[in-house]
Amino acid sequence: MKNKIFLYLFVFAALIALYQLVSANNLQKELNSDIQTLSTENQSLEDSIQKMQLKILDMQYFSxxxxxxxxxxxxxxxxxxxxxxxxxxxxxxxxxxxxxxxxxxxxxxxxxxxxxxxxxxxxxxxxxxxxxxxxxxxxxxxxxxxxxxxxxxxxxxxxxxxxx
Incomplete structure (x- = not known):
C-alpha cells in the first residue's frame, strides 16, 4: 500500500512538472512573439522620428x-x-x-x-x-x-x- 501511495505521488508530481513545462514553454513563445512585435513597432517609430527630424530641419532652413x-x-x-x-x-x-x-x-x-x-x-x-x-x-x-x-x-x- 505504501508503494502505491509513492507511485501515485510520483505520477502526480510528474504530471505537475509536465504541466509546468508546457505552460512555461507556451508563455515563453508568447513573450518572444510580443517582444518581436514591439521591436518591429519600435523600429517603425524610430524611422518616423528620423523622418520628422529631417522634415523639421527642412522647415528650419529658411529661418x-x-x-x-x-x-x-x-x-x-x-x-x-x-x-x-x-x-x-x-x-x-x-x-x-x-x-x-x-x-x-x-x-x-x-x-x-x-x-x-x-x-x-x-x-x-x-x-x-x-x-x-x-x-x-x-x-x-x-x-x-x-x-x-x-x-x-x-x-x-x-x-x-x-x-x-
Missing amino acids: LENNDDALAYYEHLNLENPTRYIADKLLETNESKGDNPLIPYAGMNGSFKINKIKVLNHRWLLADFSDGKFWGDLIIKYELKDDLSVDFTLVDHLLYTRSN
Missing part, C-alpha cells in the same frame, strides 16, 4: 536662427534673440486701433491683425493675418537699425478668398 551669415548682421547689437525682437516689434503694429497699418485690406469681420510671423533672414519675413473669419499672408521687408528701431515695408500680400 534667421539657423542662418549664421544673417545673424552676423546683428552681432554688434548684442541682442539675445533677434528673431523674437523683430517679431515683437512687428506685433506692436497690431496695437493701433483698427486694422494693422501694414495690411492693405480693410477688415470685413473686424480688424485685420497679424497673427504668426516667420523671420526668414536679416531682411525678410512672412506674416499671417486675420480678422477672425478672413485671412491672408504678407511678405515684409524689414530693417533693424543700430538704435534698435525697425522699419517694415510691405513687399507683397495675399488675401484668401472663400470658396463656399
